[in-house]
Amino acid sequence: MSSSLRRIVFALFIATTLFCATITAYAADKITIASVSWTGVTIKTEVAASILKSLGYETDIKVLSVPITYTALANDDADVFFGNWMPSMASIANKFFKSGKVVKYVANMPGAKYTLATPTFCAQAGLKDFKDIAKFGDKLDWKIYGIEAGNDGNMIIQDMIDKNMFGLGKFKLVASSEVVMLSQVQAYAQSNKWIVFLGWAPHSMNERIDMTYLTGSTDQTFGGNDGTATVWTNVRKGFVEDNPNAAKLFSNMTFSVSMMNQIMTSLHEDPKLGMKKAGLKWLKANPDTYEKWLEGVTTVAGKPGDVAFKAYLDSQF
Structure with missing residues (x-):
């Protein structure tokens, strides 16, 4: 191989190596x-x-x-x-x-929270625990409100219904988006209409809705510590x-939790701010x-x- 050809081959080798290194670095720099x-x-x-x-x-x-x-x-x-x-x-x-x-x-x-909740006036009237939900089925229109389809919380609620846990066999899961569900909960709470819904903390719902988390969660539902989550x-x-x-x-x-509550509350107070x-x-x-x-x-x-x-x-x- 002539010296000029060797130089061309070497230059091509260096260029290829640098190109591959660049591609590798780029891939590592994208998350x-x-x-x-x-x-x-x-x-x-x-x-x-x-x-x-x-x-x-x-x-x-x-x-x-x-x-x-x-x-x-x-x-x-x-x-x-x-x-x-x-x-x-x-x-x-x-x-x-x-x-x-x-x-x-x-x-x-x-220290997060993820379980079923209800407006506080419902809890004060006796709806305090999972086992109380079926007692008030007529007032609740036999519905439990979740969020988007496929969500794990919805799956837990549906499993509770399918297995008639806590006597919930007659209930229907209503799947919706987080925003639509919480708007309905807030409207129901303001008009003293009964509702049970999927609630969690941190979230601004805890500041703007007078709500109470239900007790009674088990390891087969939202966890044995009343829905306390990590x-x-x-x-x-x-x-x-x-x-x-x-x-x-x-x-x-x-x-x-306090950090996230503060951010979410500021977002609720000024929606134009953006997440x-x-x-x-x-x-x-x-x-x-x-x-x-x-x-x-x-x-x-x-x-x-x-x-x-x-x-x-x-x-x-």
Whole structure:
């Protein structure tokens, strides 16, 4: 091989190597976040995407149902999910954890609540426990209100009905969106009409609806501690090894119930703010939180992550 031909071959080798390295780096710098259309999960997702953007990552948010979210994580079509409510999602998520295709990873919000609720005037009239629901079937029009179809909470309610647990066999599950369901609950509560619905905390519903969570949940329903829940961040298999810097950020990102309640309340008071801005506005007012989240985290270029995110926040307000 002539020296000139060797130089051409070597140049082609270098160019190919650099091209492949660029493609690999680009792939590692893109994070796909699975989300569901719940206010709290959406806020967490938007905040995480904003931080990632400030660090130099490209993000893609996919809004999916809960079952499809786990299929996406298992098939490497999504990298991370911030809305694994446990134990209520156990029937959907545990098989993916056991297979190793999805990693439970980190508890991002302990002390949450996820169970059936009712307006407080109903509780004061005797509807306090799961076993009381059937006693007031006529007043409730034999309906229990859930959120979107395929949601784990809906599945639990339907299972309770199908198995006639707590005498609920005559009831019908009414599936709807979070927004529509809560609008109906608020209207019913204001007009003293009876209703039982799927409630959770944190959420602004706890501030704007005079509501009471029912007791009586079991391990077969919303958990044995009256629906007290822990929300987890899940990642796909191999994500931590593939993206150690982003994985460090996700392991640091924890959300208190009070933090989320405050963000959601501000969003309710000013809907034009939007979920992303509501979350970022809270972080700008509470820098200690994002400084802890970004400890040990850098930009894609290797610079301090907290400095980059602070500059990003300043550009947003």
